[in-house]
Amino acid sequence: MKIVIAGGHGKIALLLERLITQAGHDAVGIVRNPAHVADVKATGATAIVRDLEQMDEDDLAVDLEQADAVVFAAGAGPNSGAERKFAVDRDAAILLADAASRVSVPRYVLISAMGADSYDPATAVLPAADDRAVFQVYLRAKAEADANIRARGFQWTIVRPGGLLDTPGQGTVRAGTAVPRGSVSRADVAAVVLEALLAGAAIGRQFELTSGDVPIHEALAAL
Template identity: 75%
Template sequence: MKIAIAGGHGQIALLLARQLTDAGHQAIGIVRNPAHVADVEQTGATAVVADLEQLDDDDLALRLRGVDAVVFAAGAGPGSGAERKLSVDRDGAVVLADAAVRSGIERYVMISAMGADTYDATRAVVPAQDEDAVFQVYLRAKAEADANLRARRLRWTIVRPGGLLDTPPQGTVTVGRTVPRGSIPRADVAAVVMHALLDDTAVGVQFEVTSGDTPIPAALAALG
């Protein structure tokens, strides 16, 4: 498969690119900053410089020619303001979906956030004035991006991981529409995405995921 990863310089994205290329597939990391190209290429992936906040879906679609599936792993990141939570975490995901449709790409995997639908609407407004309010905007952005994807006639999967860790992967998880609060290594999130793509599982399913006792392929297969 040839898989494009938006937010290609993120930690999960780099891990995913390495896992895909090690498995013999082609990965394309979409990055905004040209300085990040070398890091993407070190994983064995190809880097494409494209700013999701600046491109329209037509321009992005041109860069997705020949791609079989897309993954949204982008995010405004720590320290960014409420406005960029919406322009990257929400609007970037929508632009990627629009471009996928224009390119005839049916498979889309979204990396979202646990509890995205529980945001406080009274605080998730722009401009947000404090750290908690910015976090509420972030959850709103993720929830609205997920809702946009669910409404499309794409073969989508929405992955909502718990707290992210930089520890070694376990290869076993707990999944469900909702699961108790917990954490998960970033490498296991990447593996969840990879197996969903390569095994063609969890299509049309939104689920939360934390570390657990079930091997990743079996956990995803049980979701449908």
């Protein structure tokens, strides 16, 4: 299986790339910064340098040829402004979908955010007035990207994790259409994405994810 990951140098992406290659599959990480190539290669994955904010679907589609799945794990980052929230968290996710459709990639997994649909429409607009408004724009960007993917013909899965932790994975989670707010390790998010990809689990499902006591394969099978 060949899996292409947008945002290939993100913390979840690097963990996922290692899991994919350890499972005997091919991972390709798309990174914007050439300095990040070595970190992606260290996971066993292949790295390609592309700026998703500066390319069109035709060019990106070339990179997705013969891929079995794509994963959107990119993000504008906590210190970015509202404009980049739209440009990366929404528009780049849609660009990946456009390119994947162009070359008939069947599977799309999107890492979103818990509570994305709860944004305040009056605040989530440009220009953003303050940090709260920037966060509302972020939630809106995620929600609109999610809606775009749900409307397409992919075998899609949308994962909405809670607060992200750099702690070891437990291998157990809580997953559901809506779950109480909480946190989850990035390692467990990566393991959930891997299970969704390799087991064909959670197709056509959007779910929130936090730490819990249900083994990952059981949690996804129950969605």
